[in-house]
Amino acid sequence: MAVRPILIFPDRHLSQPARTVQYFGPKLDTLIQDLMDTLRSTPGVGLAAPQIGVMERVSVIDFSRMKKKLKPAPCQDVRVLINPILLSGSGIQVPREGCLSIPDLLANVRRYEEVRVRIQDQMGAELILTASGFEALALQHEMDHLDGKLFIDRVLNLKTDVFRRKT
Numbered sequence: 208m209a210v211r212p213i214l215i216f217p218d219r220h221l222s223q224p225a226r227t228v229q230y231f232g233p234k235l236d237t238l239i240q241d242l243m244d245t246l247r248s249t250p251g252v253g254l255a256a257p258q259i260g261v262m263e264r265v266s267v268i269d270f271s272r273m274k275k276k277l278k279p280a281p282c283q284d285v286r287v288l289i290n291p292i293l294l295s296g297s298g299i300q301v302p303r304e305g306c307l308s309i310p311d312l313l314a315n316v317r318r319y320e321e322v323r324v325r326i327q328d329q330m331g332a333e334l335i336l337t338a339s340g341f342e343a344l345a346l347q348h349e350m351d352h353l354d355g356k357l358f359i360d361r362v363l364n365l366k367t368d369v370f371r372r373k374t
């Protein structure tokens with residue numbers, strides 16, 4: 208159990224793709240616990256392993272922290288994503304997005320409205336998630352981290368779509 212420091216843009220870990228998790232066991236369990244402990248110490252919704260400097264394809268999302276529920280939440284409250292893969296996406300939403308690694312900025316970003324994602328659980332079993340609205344956004348944001356992408360990489364117009372967060 209440990210709260211780890213969250214890396215801030217432009218730390219190099221945030222722009223590198225993470226490795227596929229191949230070993231399911233105590234080391235992975237410790238990483239997941241650290242991600243959860245660290246996420247709980249922040250006001251954030253999700254946290255990816257590269258944000259604490261661990262280059263493995265693992266993210267955690269706490270759906271109970273959603274500010275607005277666009278549709279009934281199909282997902283359980285805390286979801287661990289291991290080796291997530293986007294199977295399909297449809298529709299478009301343009302939410303205003305933030306990130307614990309870019310604390311000063313928010314931006315309008317184009318995302319799928321609905322997604323189907325294949326993940327593995329802590330034991331390595333595969334399962335399929337379907338999500339829409341904010342849940343779909345959170346999944347896409349966390350999967351991006353594992354590919355070394357941040358929300359500002361997806362902004363179409365830096366002049367009109369990026370905002371300073373009010374403190």
Ligand SMILES: [Zn+2]
Binds near residue numbers: 305306307308348352
């Ligand atoms: Zn983020």
